[in-house]
Amino acid sequence: MLVLDHLEIAQGAFRLSADLQIESGALTAVIGPSGAGKSTLLAAIAGFVAPVSGRILWEGRDLAGLAPGARPLSILFQEQNLFPHLDLATNLGLGLRADLRLTGHDRMAVSAALERVGLGGMERRRPATLSGGQQSRAALARALLRARPLMLFDEPFAALGPALRAEMLDLVMEIAAETGATVLMVSHDPADALRLAGLCVVVAEGRVLAPQPVAALLADPPAALRGYLVAPKN
Amino acid sequence: MADSTQPLSPALRIGVGLALAAVLALVLGTLAAVLARAKGFGALGPADWAAVRFTVNQAAISAALSIAFAVPVARALARRRFVGRGLLVTALGAPFLLPVIVAVMGLLTIFGRAGTLNGMLGLAGVQPISIYGFGGVVLAHVFLNLPLAVRLLLHGWLAIPAERFRLAASLGFGTGAMLRHLEWPMLRAVVPSAFVAILLICLTSFTVALTLGGGPRATTLELAIYQALRFDFDPGRAATLAVLQLALSALAMLLALKLAVPAAFGAGLDRPVQRWDADGAVPRAADAVALVGATLFLAAPLAAVVVEGSGHVAGLPASVWQAALRSLGVALGSGALALAMALPLSLGAARSRRRGWVEAAGMLPLATSALVVGTGLMLLLRPLTNVTALALPVTAAVNAVMVLPFCLRVMSPAARTIEADYGRLADSLGLAGAARLRILILPRMRPALGFAAGLATAMSMGDLGVIALFAGADNATLPLALYRLMGAYRTADAAGAAMLLLALSLALFWVFDRGGRIDAGS
Numbered sequence: 146m147l148v149l150d151h152l153e154i155a156q157g158a159f160r161l162s163a164d165l166q167i168e169s170g171a172l173t174a175v176i177g178p179s180g181a182g183k184s185t186l187l188a189a190i191a192g193f194v195a196p197v198s199g200r201i202l203w204e205g206r207d208l209a210g211l212a213p214g215a216r217p218l219s220i221l222f223q224e225q226n227l228f229p230h231l232d233l234a235t236n237l238g239l240g241l242r243a244d245l246r247l248t249g250h251d252r253m254a255v256s257a258a259l260e261r262v263g264l265g266g267m268e269r270r271r272p273a274t275l276s277g278g279q280q281s282r283a284a285l286a287r288a289l290l291r292a293r294p295l296m297l298f299d300e301p302f303a304a305l306g307p308a309l310r311a312e313m314l315d316l317v318m319e320i321a322a323e324t325g326a327t328v329l330m331v332s333h334d335p336a337d338a339l340r341l342a343g344l345c346v347v348v349a350e351g352r353v354l355a356p357q358p359v360a361a362l363l364a365d366p367p368a369a370l371r372g373y374l375v376a377p378k379n
Numbered sequence: 380m381a382d383s384t385q386p387l388s389p390a391l392r393i394g395v396g397l398a399l400a401a402v403l404a405l406v407l408g409t410l411a412a413v414l415a416r417a418k419g420f421g422a423l424g425p426a427d428w429a430a431v432r433f434t435v436n437q438a439a440i441s442a443a444l445s446i447a448f449a450v451p452v453a454r455a456l457a458r459r460r461f462v463g464r465g466l467l468v469t470a471l472g473a474p475f476l477l478p479v480i481v482a483v484m485g486l487l488t489i490f491g492r493a494g495t496l497n498g499m500l501g502l503a504g505v506q507p508i509s510i511y512g513f514g515g516v517v518l519a520h521v522f523l524n525l526p527l528a529v530r531l532l533l534h535g536w537l538a539i540p541a542e543r544f545r546l547a548a549s550l551g552f553g554t555g556a557m558l559r560h561l562e563w564p565m566l567r568a569v570v571p572s573a574f575v576a577i578l579l580i581c582l583t584s585f586t587v588a589l590t591l592g593g594g595p596r597a598t599t600l601e602l603a604i605y606q607a608l609r610f611d612f613d614p615g616r617a618a619t620l621a622v623l624q625l626a627l628s629a630l631a632m633l634l635a636l637k638l639a640v641p642a643a644f645g646a647g648l649d650r651p652v653q654r655w656d657a658d659g660a661v662p663r664a665a666d667a668v669a670l671v672g673a674t675l676f677l678a679a680p681l682a683a684v685v686v687e688g689s690g691h692v693a694g695l696p697a698s699v700w701q702a703a704l705r706s707l708g709v710a711l712g713s714g715a716l717a718l719a720m721a722l723p724l725s726l727g728a729a730r731s732r733r734r735g736w737v738e739a740a741g742m743l744p745l746a747t748s749a750l751v752v753g754t755g756l757m758l759l760l761r762p763l764t765n766v767t768a769l770a771l772p773v774t775a776a777v778n779a780v781m782v783l784p785f786c787l788r789v790m791s792p793a794a795r796t797i798e799a800d801y802g803r804l805a806d807s808l809g810l811a812g813a814a815r816l817r818i819l820i821l822p823r824m825r826p827a828l829g830f831a832a833g834l835a836t837a838m839s840m841g842d843l844g845v846i847a848l849f850a851g852a853d854n855a856t857l858p859l860a861l862y863r864l865m866g867a868y869r870t871a872d873a874a875g876a877a878m879l880l881l882a883l884s885l886a887l888f889w890v891f892d893r894g895g896r897i898d899a900g901s
Contacts, residue, residue: 191807213807213809215806225801225804230822240808348656
């Protein structure tokens with residue numbers, strides 16, 4: 146279980162507070178207006194932003210003081226998820242061992258992960274030679290390989306078209322189901338949240354609201370979210 | 380990312396600490412040594428004050444003339460498209476790598492007593508002109524700094540948004556209106572900082588004054604320091620002169636900081652701005668004169684070095700080849716040392732929250748001069764050991780520190796970009812320490828590293844300053860050997876040595892810069 150215990154985050158004048166818990170294995174969409182702090186919330190969980198106060202706990206363990214790479218999670222950013230000067234096998238290998246001292250077994254695992262996301266045989270390709278969708282798949286393959294129990298997605302598929310994005314969401318759900326990972330996915334699009342068909346966390350007006358079922362939320366959005374979801378009628 | 384909560388790794392901390400210690404020791408340590416030995420200004424004679432006046436006057440006039448000539452050239456480059464424009468702009472960056480003593484050799488071939496110009500004047504029955512003294516020093520400084528001035532001003536011209544010129548064209552601006560409303564305001568903003576940048580370079584001029592100046596009427600402070608140490612054996616007076624030199628440099632440096640001198644070797648100078656006001660015959664002719672004139676002025680001395688020298692390289696005596704080998708060793712050692720300091724400093728500045736301090740320390744060498752640092756080292760080392768034996772390592776170390784600000788200007792932005800683009804990704808994967816350096820930083824920084832290494836080695840290769848203070852009869856570097864050949868009127872050997880020095884300096888830069896860029900990946 147992921148617990149945000151009286152968490153307060155500050156970045157300059159911007160403040161965000163969160164006090165909630167997310168069950169292990171849940172698929173949770175994080176939605177809210179731009180600039181509301183969705184990415185900041187994920188950055189705090191991933192260890193890039195130190196909270197002002199409060200705690201972040203995973204399975205009862207306080208994550209404070211753990212470097213980002215030591216936390217029980219993988220994160221996919223909006224962009225720059227792959228090192229452009231390294232081929233796919235090396236990019237994925239970094240997920241297993243940061244110093245790249247890979248065993249034969251590791252290399253087979255890398256190839257299997259590429260195979261799993263539909264990039265079989267592309268070990269030696271550089272990211273620039275791949276399409277946007279293929280790059281997303283490669284980043285996902287690395288998360289799959291790392292097999293950390295918590296997966297954070299900070300809109301990594303935002304640049305993809307709707308069909309491709311739906312495809313990637315399906316892949317995320319499959320991988321989450323296979324590994325039992327808990328997923329937190331930031332999205333701009335309520336349709337993404339519906340597709341994940343799980344819970345939804347709203348970030349708005351400096352607060353992170355407790356998770357609730359997506360369908361119910363979209364049917365009757367809270368005031369903070371209404372302006373964002375519904376175009377005003379003139 | 381600047382907001383990273385990750386502390387610097389212990390190895391990086393140590394690297395930053397060592398680099399800072401080296402810079403502070405060589406800049407502030409030598410300064411302290413100089414201050415400790417300096418006598419009161421009362422100890423200075425009229426010749427010393429004449430040196431102060433000469434230093435300031437020649438620097439101010441050299442900078443003013445460089446800028447004045449650069450304005451029409453930069454304008455022509457900004458508004459004309461022609462075959463070879465890109466090459467010309469690139470070539471304008473080369474004087475940075477050109478050993479000053481080689482430039483002087485070239486200028487002597489064209490403007491010297493028996494030079495091309497005097498030959499032509501003689502045919503016309505005009506008295507020969509002399510390149511020695513005030514005029515020659517200014518001529519050499521304009522030759523060396525005109526390209527920098529053109530690049531700085533071209534930067535300003537290209538910073539005017541293209542839309543502004545389009546708007547001006549739609550309003551029917553002629554050349555005069557364009558000048559008044561667009562170009563004059565830009566020049567007013569850019570010229571002062573460019574002037575100070577060149578002033579700073581000319582204030583610390585040593586080689587030009589050594590070769591073309593001298594005597595009571597054309598001695599710069601740097602030259603006076605050298606003479607006080609080398610010929611008068613008067614460390615106290617050298618130290619006092621060094622304090623004066625520092626005061627001048629620091630003053631100009633403060634001015635420069637106020638005016639925020641732009642980086643001169645920026646990219647993006649290769650696109651001309653489309654203009655609609657310059658199609659007339661007069662602007663066309665003016666631009667042609669500016670471009671052809673500047674190209675001739677800058678290319679002729681270099682061509683002269685190549686033409687005069689190429690045939691004499693093979694016949695150079697063994698002592699010159701040995702000097703060349705020594706110079707290569709100094710240059711490579713100096714380059715390695717410069718990068719060993721610049722890499723941790725640029726990485727530390729990119730990751731640390733105290734970026735300002737680290738960067739300021741890295742820029743510190745700009746406020747001093749090679750001869751001042753050399754004087755300080757001489758004062759510190761002479762009681763302890765035989766300084767002549769240390770000439771080469773001391774030269775390499777001083778060269779490395781003096782080139783550090785330029786290396787940082789190239790490497791810091793690269794380090795910041797890597798940190799901004801991939802810092803979080805690397806952190807999230809636990810990529811730290813040596814693995815981060817090997818897998819992320821070195822591969823992605825290679826073009827910047829190569830450029831900085833090329834800059835550092837080429838500048839050290841051509842440097843004639845500290846080595847002149849320290850060297851004995853048998854451990855001269857190539858620039859010093861060339862200077863001695865010139866002084867001995869061994870014209871053929873001097874021409875060959877100049878050609879060799881030019882070729883080695885450019886080759887060093889080319890090899891490292893190319894090595895950094897080749898197959899750098901995307």
